[in-house]
Every structure is written in C-alpha cells, then in structure tokens.
Amino acid sequence: MKKAIYIFVACLLMQGLQAQIDRTKMPEPGPSPEINLQEPKTFELNNGLKVMVVENSKLPRVSIQLSLDNPPILEGDKAGVSTLTGSLLGNGSKTISKDEFNEEVDFLGAQINFGSQSAFAASLSKYFPRILELLADAAINPNFTEEEFEKEKAKLITALQAGEKDVSAIADRVESALAYGKGHPYGEFTSEETVNNVTLGDVRKFYSDYFVPANAYLIIIGDVKFEEAQELVTTHFTPWTKASPPSFSYSKPSDVQYTQVNFVDMPNAVQSEISVQNLVDLKMKDEDYLKALLANRILGGSGTARLFLNLREDKGYTYGSYSRIGNDKYAPAIFRATASVRNMVTDSSVVEILREIDRITKEPVTAEELKNVKAEYVGGFVIALERPETIARYAMNIETEGLPKDFYTTYLERINAITAEDITHAAQKYFGTDKARIVVTGKGSDVIENLEKLSYNGKTIPMRYYSKTADISEKPEYGADIPDGVTVESVLSRYFEAIGGKAEVDKIQSLKLVYEGSAMGATIKLEEKRTADKYAQTTYMNDSPMMGVIAKGDELFMKQGGNKVPLPPQMQKDLLAFMGIFPEQGIAASGLAKLVGTESIDGKEAYKIEVPGEAVKATYFYDTESGLKLKEATVISMNGQTQNQEVTFKDYQEVDGIMFPSLKIGTMGPQLMESKLLEAVINKEVTEADFE
Numbered sequence: 061m062k063k064a065i066y067i068f069v070a071c072l073l074m075q076g077l078q079a080q081i082d083r084t085k086m087p088e089p090g091p092s093p094e095i096n097l098q099e100p101k102t103f104e105l106n107n108g109l110k111v112m113v114v115e116n117s118k119l120p121r122v123s124i125q126l127s128l129d130n131p132p133i134l135e136g137d138k139a140g141v142s143t144l145t146g147s148l149l150g151n152g153s154k155t156i157s158k159d160e161f162n163e164e165v166d167f168l169g170a171q172i173n174f175g176s177q178s179a180f181a182a183s184l185s186k187y188f189p190r191i192l193e194l195l196a197d198a199a200i201n202p203n204f205t206e207e208e209f210e211k212e213k214a215k216l217i218t219a220l221q222a223g224e225k226d227v228s229a230i231a232d233r234v235e236s237a238l239a240y241g242k243g244h245p246y247g248e249f250t251s252e253e254t255v256n257n258v259t260l261g262d263v264r265k266f267y268s269d270y271f272v273p274a275n276a277y278l279i280i281i282g283d284v285k286f287e288e289a290q291e292l293v294t295t296h297f298t299p300w301t302k303a304s305p306p307s308f309s310y311s312k313p314s315d316v317q318y319t320q321v322n323f324v325d326m327p328n329a330v331q332s333e334i335s336v337q338n339l340v341d342l343k344m345k346d347e348d349y350l351k352a353l354l355a356n357r358i359l360g361g362s363g364t365a366r367l368f369l370n371l372r373e374d375k376g377y378t379y380g381s382y383s384r385i386g387n388d389k390y391a392p393a394i395f396r397a398t399a400s401v402r403n404m405v406t407d408s409s410v411v412e413i414l415r416e417i418d419r420i421t422k423e424p425v426t427a428e429e430l431k432n433v434k435a436e437y438v439g440g441f442v443i444a445l446e447r448p449e450t451i452a453r454y455a456m457n458i459e460t461e462g463l464p465k466d467f468y469t470t471y472l473e474r475i476n477a478i479t480a481e482d483i484t485h486a487a488q489k490y491f492g493t494d495k496a497r498i499v500v501t502g503k504g505s506d507v508i509e510n511l512e513k514l515s516y517n518g519k520t521i522p523m524r525y526y527s528k529t530a531d532i533s534e535k536p537e538y539g540a541d542i543p544d545g546v547t548v549e550s551v552l553s554r555y556f557e558a559i560g561g562k563a564e565v566d567k568i569q570s571l572k573l574v575y576e577g578s579a580m581g582a583t584i585k586l587e588e589k590r591t592a593d594k595y596a597q598t599t600y601m602n603d604s605p606m607m608g609v610i611a612k613g614d615e616l617f618m619k620q621g622g623n624k625v626p627l628p629p630q631m632q633k634d635l636l637a638f639m640g641i642f643p644e645q646g647i648a649a650s651g652l653a654k655l656v657g658t659e660s661i662d663g664k665e666a667y668k669i670e671v672p673g674e675a676v677k678a679t680y681f682y683d684t685e686s687g688l689k690l691k692e693a694t695v696i697s698m699n700g701q702t703q704n705q706e707v708t709f710k711d712y713q714e715v716d717g718i719m720f721p722s723l724k725i726g727t728m729g730p731q732l733m734e735s736k737l738l739e740a741v742i743n744k745e746v747t748e749a750d751f752e
Contacts, residue, residue, distance in 0.1 A: 099455065100455045111280070112278070114282075119282070120185045122191075124180065126180070127277045128272075138257050139249060140254050143216060145266050155201060156194075165194065185282060199271070206260055216255055221252065238497060239337060245310065247313070272300075272302075279449075280293075282448065323500050323511060328503075332401050333502065338395055340385060340490045342386070344389075352385055355487045366419070367399070368382065375409075377412070389461060421492065508535070546667070551682050565645075570590065570744060571591075573720065574737070582601045590642075610624075610751055611636075633674075652672060662690070664683050678695075690708065690709060707724050710725065
C-alpha cells in the first residue's frame with residue numbers, strides 16, 4: 061500500500077513539473093564550464109632554451125617536443141636545403157653511429173624523429189633519461205656525412221619527379237607562389253634544379269644558422285618529475301651553443317587588384333582543383349580571431365558547412381568543398397575556399413563558391429548555424445583539455461603569439477559571446493569576392509572554353525594563364541590541326557608497322573612480358589600474359605605476389621592471395637575494349653576510340669587517341685614521326701574514388717622481330733618507378749592455369 065502511495069505522489073509531482081515547462085521554447089544555455097588549466101612548470105637555460113614540463117602520471121610514458129619558433133626562412137636558389145637538413149638530422153651523432161643510434165632507440169621501444177626546425181621523442185618513462193640524452197646528442201652534435209647526404213638528395217629528387225604529375229601538389233604549389241610571390245618564404249618551392257644546387261656545406265650552414273636555441277622551446281609531458289627533468293635538460297642541453305638566427309626582410313605580398321582566374325594546365329588532370337583565395341592579416345592575439353574562426357567554420361570548415369552542403373549535397377559537383385583561414389604573426393596568411401570537381405562543372409563550381417562567400421558577408425547567419433558552430437568549438441575545446449599535450453601547446457601559444465594570460469581560461473566565455481553580427485563583420489573583413497584570386501588547376505582542353513566565358517554579378521571574370529612553376533604563360537593550344545587522312549585507324553596501323561608489321565603481329569598467339577623495378581625499398585615485378593581473349597597481370601613484391609587482374613571470357617576479377625573479387629560490371633564492360641595481344645587490337649575493333657588531337661610528350665609530338673568509358677577511360681599517345689607508343693594514361697573511377705595512372709614508354713628494342721619498350725616509367729604509390737624489360741616471350745604455349 062505504501063509503495064502505491066509513493067508512486068501516486070511521484071506521478072503528481074512529475075505532472076506538476078511538466079506543467080511548469082514550456083516545451084515550445086529552447087532551454088536557456090547554462091553557464092560555460094569553468095576552465096582550470098594546469099600551468100606547466102618552466103625554466104630557461106643560459107643559452108636561451110625555454111623549457112616547459114607538464115607532469116602527468118596517468119600512463120608511464122613521456123614525450124619530448126623541441127620546437128624552434130624562427131621567422132620564415134627564404135632558401136632561394138637552394139630551396140630544399142631545409143628538407144635535406146631535416147632528413148639528415150637524427151642519423152646518429154658525432155659520438156654514436158646512425159645504425160647504433162637507431163638500434164638503441166628501437167630496442168627501447170621509443171621513437172625519435174627530426175625536422176629542420178623541430179624534433180620529437182617518446183618513450184616509456186623509465187627510459188626517459190636515455191632518450192632525452194640521445195635526442196639532445198643528435199640535435200646538438202649532428203653527424204652530417206656525404207654518403208647520407210647523397211642518399212637523401214636522391215630520394216628528394218625522386219619524390220619531386222613523381223610530384224610533377226600530382227595535380228593536387230602542383231595546385232598547392234602554384235596557389236602559394238601566386239599569393240606570396242616566389243621571392244617570399246611562403247611562396248618559393250623546391251624543384252629538382254634547386255635541390256641540385258644544394259651541397260653538404262649548405263646543409264651544415266643552414267643547421268648552424270637556424271638550428272639554434274634563441275627561439276627554441278622544449279616541452280616535456282608525462283610521467284616525470286619537474287626536478288628530474290630540469291636536471292637532465294640542464295646537463296644535456298647546456299652544451300648547445302648560444303646563438304640567434306640571422307634576420308632578413310622580404311617584400312610584403314598583396315592581393316590582386318581585381319578578381320581573376322589564374323589557370324594552370326595539367327593535361328593529366330581528371331578533376332579541376334579550385335581555390336578561391338585572398339590574403340588576410342590575422343593573428344591569434346587579434347580581437348576578432350575567434351570570430352573569424354567561427355565565420356570560416358560556418359562557411360566551409362566542416363562537412364555540415366555551407367560550401368559542402370551546396371557543392372556536394374545540393375549540386376553533386378564534388379565529394380567535398382571546404383574553406384580554411386590561416387593566422388600568422390610574421391606575414392599575411394591565406395583564406396582559401398576549395399573544391400576538387402568534375403571537369404564539366406568547373407565553371408559552375410567557381411560561381412557557387414563565390415556566391416557562398418558573398419552570402420556570408422551580406423546575410424546574417426542563422427541562429428541554428430551559430431548555435432551549432434559554438435557547440436562544435438566548445439566540445440572540441442573541452443575534449444582537448446583532457447590531453448596533457450594541449451596544456452603545453454596552449455602555454456607555448458601564450459609565449460610565442462603574444463596572447464593574454466587568460467586567453468584560454470576565458471576561451472569559452474568569449475566563444476559564447478559571439479553574435480551573428482560579429483560573424484558578418486568578421487566575414488566582411490577577411491573574406492571577399494572583389495579581389496579574389498581564383499586558381500584553377502586542371503585539364504585545359506576540357507575546361508578552358510567555359511572558364512573563359514565565366515561571369516559573376518554580370519561581369520566577365522578575366523583569365524590569365526600560368527605554368528606549373530607559377531610563371532605567366534600563353535594560353536595552351538590543344539588539338540593542333542590533324543593532317544588530312546590521319547584517323548584512329550591510320551595511327552594504329554602505323555603503330556603496328558612500327559613495332560614489326562601487321563602481318564608479324566597477327567602471327568602472335570600468346571605474349572608474356574615481365575618488367576622489374578624498385579620502389580619503397582622493395583623489388584617490384586610486373587608480369588603480363590595475353591592471348592586474343594585472355595589477360596592476366598600479376599604484381600610481385602620481392603617475388604611474392606601482391607595482387608593480380610584476370611580477364612577470360614565474361615569473367616573479370618581481381619586476385620589477392622586466394623581471394624577473387626569480381627570487378628564491377630561497368631568496369632568489366634570497359635576493359636573488354638582493351639583485349640588482345642596488344643591493347644590496340646581491341647581498341648581498333650571496339651569502334652569507340654577517337655582521335656582528339658596532338659600533344660607533346662617529352663619533347664615529341666604525339667597523336668592522342670581517347671577511349672571513353674564509364675569506369676575506365678584511357679588515352680594513348682603515338683609518336684607522329686616513328687609511330688611508336690609513347691604513353692598511356694588511364695582514369696579509373698570506382699566506389700566513388702578516381703585514380704589516375706600514367707606509364708611512359710622508352711627505348712624500344714627488338715625481340716623475335718617485334719619491338720617492345722625496354723623501359724617503362726610510372727608511379728608506385730608516392731614514388732616514381734622505372735621498370736626494365738626482363739623477358740618478352742612470344743607464342744609460348746599457355747594453359748588455363750596461366751589465367752587462374
């Protein structure tokens with residue numbers, strides 16, 4: 061009975077409470093949580109090294125971060141010297157060899173790595189004394205050797221060569237170079253030419269000039285006592301010679317005088333890289349810094365922002381469109397609104413990005429947008445406070461950015477105080493379309509015609525052309541006049557004659573080709589087997605099969621180990637156009653190929669034949685003089701992803717009356733790989749087992 065009375069009374073109380081709540085109104089937000097930041101303990105060595113220690117014994121680990129807060133460094137005609145310096149640091153020291161250094165670090169289960177202006181180490185706390193000693197030794201007494209220098213230089217050049225085909229990398233390079241100018245530290249870029257200018261002496265000088273303690277901060281976080289850290293740091297870092305980096309001046313960059321499109325032609329591009337950008341004078345200590353961050357987040361800072369919802373969710377132009385705004389105490393930073401879009405919608409995407417930038421500068425953001433973006437920042441800030449490294453980073457920002465001591469303790473309060481009007485004012489100050497530089501990097505033959513007609517707010521947007529090295533250039537010419545009588549059939553017929561004659565090609569019943577190269581420290585072997593209606597390609601790494609592609613009859617699949625994965629139906633349909641002893645036999649029979657013009661390949665004029673496809677699109681290039689194939693470019697679209705592959709063919713040699721390229725040059729992951737012909741076998745008997 062008592063239990064029933066209690067339940068009845070509870071129900072009456074709940075009904076009374078509900079009657080007092082107006083559910084048509086959003087609850088008022090509660091007060092911001094109180095922020096209690098643990099301040100790191102600090103000290104400074106006589107040489108200028110500033111040290112911060114954050115004690116945290118939750119886990120038996122310690123991390124060490126060395127950061128040099130130097131002004132930007134102009135490397136000029138030796139651009140790349142900083143990269144080489146960073147790659148050579150950490151290769152042991154003058155007291156311990158590279159191999160012994162690495163073996164000891166591995167044995168302790170630790171990690172140590174360097175940049176040209178930084179170093180990082182992490183280990184179990186019981187090994188902290190030794191790891192700190194090794195880090196200090198490698199930082200203060202680097203072991204720069206000619207042998208290691210040449211190795212790192214070769215690796216950097218190989219990476220740069222591979223990057224020349226990377227549309228996104230070229231776009232980033234040109235966007236920065238045009239914004240700042242190539243004579244500015246933020247606008248210069250590393251090239252094969254500048255790397256070849258660098259000597260080991262340059263690396264040593266760069267290190268002695270800039271890897272100095274005057275602007276250096278050492279941050280130690282984890283299961284360590286301040287007194288122990290102070291004693292060890294004093295012992296191991298006091299020998300670091302007191303010095304300040306040299307200072308120099310460079311011209312201040314400025315925005316363009318009027319909105320314009322700057323176009324960079326990349327014939328291998330499968331998408332257009334768009335950046336609508338302008339320079340901003342924004343520093344962390346500025347009063348409107350947080351307002352600018354929130355304005356950017358609403359515009360394009362996430363997958364729920366306006367740019368993303370417009371260009372992806374509404375228009376379907378891209379897989380994502382974003383914006384970001386930088387801050388810098390040394391020079392203007394950049395605001396960028398970006399997207400990677402299909403070629404056919406490049407011009408439309410530029411217009412939509414401009415519209416969204418204009419909209420946030422002219423129309424107040426909604427209460428819902430403001431509430432959501434504040435919640436994102438508040439949540440991210442609170443979660444970040446759980447990480448000890450956050451405390452150290454905040455403390456360092458206060459030191460290096462000239463922030464008030466209460467910058468982070470009042471962070472949430474200032475975020476919650478931002479109004480829709482504040483967002484509009486910040487957007488008007490830092491975003492704009494009246495002096496926007498619109499950098500488009502893409503396939504000119506597909507996009508230039510529409511970009512030249514581009515207009516916004518009733519005005520045509522002028523267009524200028526730039527090279528991959530950010531130099532002003534002439535408008536690219538595409539599809540030079542094809543001589544009368546030159547067709548897909550005549551180009552392919554000439555190719556067959558060039559490799560040995562159509563009659564000899566027709567006699568081939570089977571073909572096996574094996575090429576070998578090296579990439580990522582491994583030997584890569586590519587084996588192809590072909591008949592008129594079957595195809596098998598297997599890639600080996602260090603003689604172990606990694607993957608294969610098999611085509612026989614109506615069965616097309618990928619093979620990894622014992623697993624067979626059928627290719628999507630549309631891809632299977634497209635690949636049938638390339639069947640035959642030589643792909644050209646299938647291309648000729650398909651009737652799909654188009655002769656679209658000519659293009660220069662490594663200084664040789666080539667006829668360009670395109671084979672369209674929904675999942676696989678291929679382009680072939682044939683020397684207008686010799687008839688030989690110079691390059692293949694394939695675009696594969698699958699599962700919402702697009703992949704671009706290119707192979708260049710060189711140095712043809714004769715095997716049993718047929719000419720084969722003895723050298724193939726393509727990419728393997730991020731690396732450019734040269735593969736040499738090991739074997740070409742014609743009319744060897746094949747069995748079903750060859751295509752399993």
